[in-house]
Amino acid sequence: EVQLVESGGGLVQPGGSLRLSCAASGFTFSSYWMSWVRQAPGKGLEWVANIKQDGSEKYYVDSVKGRFTISRDNAKNSLYLQMNSLRAEDTAVYYCARETGDLPGYWGQGTLVTVSS
């Protein structure tokens, strides 16, 4: 069974940093593209970034380019999202997802990031 468990969320001040982690199990992690998708409170889904199986390709939504970095450690079956220069508008539940085809298929339960002073 595919399992994705996010961690690392919490309250951070504007301008601060946070690193999210996603522990994957139940599938061959190194064989799949992985993504981060977020959802602001009461709002819709917003794709944040994804990363190729070997980490050689990464794509980001414009609003996080230069501030967020997606990475992975295939030896640890883990996905990461380093978030710097955080803004109030980054407040959201962040979901880790494994791709099916070429978009997110399996999703974790999410971790809440709140950016506030």
Added chain:
Amino acid sequence: QSVLTQPPSASGTPGQRVTISCSGSSSNIGSNYVYWYQQLPGTAPKLLIYRNNQRPSGVPDRFSGSKSGTSASLAISGLRSEDEADYYCAAWDDSLSGPYVVFGGGTKLTVL
């Protein structure tokens, strides 16, 4: 404002067939696959349809997807109370600043 346009709400009675539309452009739906997700209240999204019209194992055949040109639709037949949820479409967008994934704004389905 979302790149993909969905109606904010839809409704139907049990047993009815309802459709949810998703409108895009040549850079997204017109040239890439469309995916559909269901999000029940307080839970993570779940993949319903991938690559325009494919159902993952476990998804009932009451759910079907289609695409034509720069638009797509999700149809739900034999509507049930447990179908009450938010539904999102998504696709890659081949923008000039680099490819990225776009979602629709979501459609809240109410089962009357």
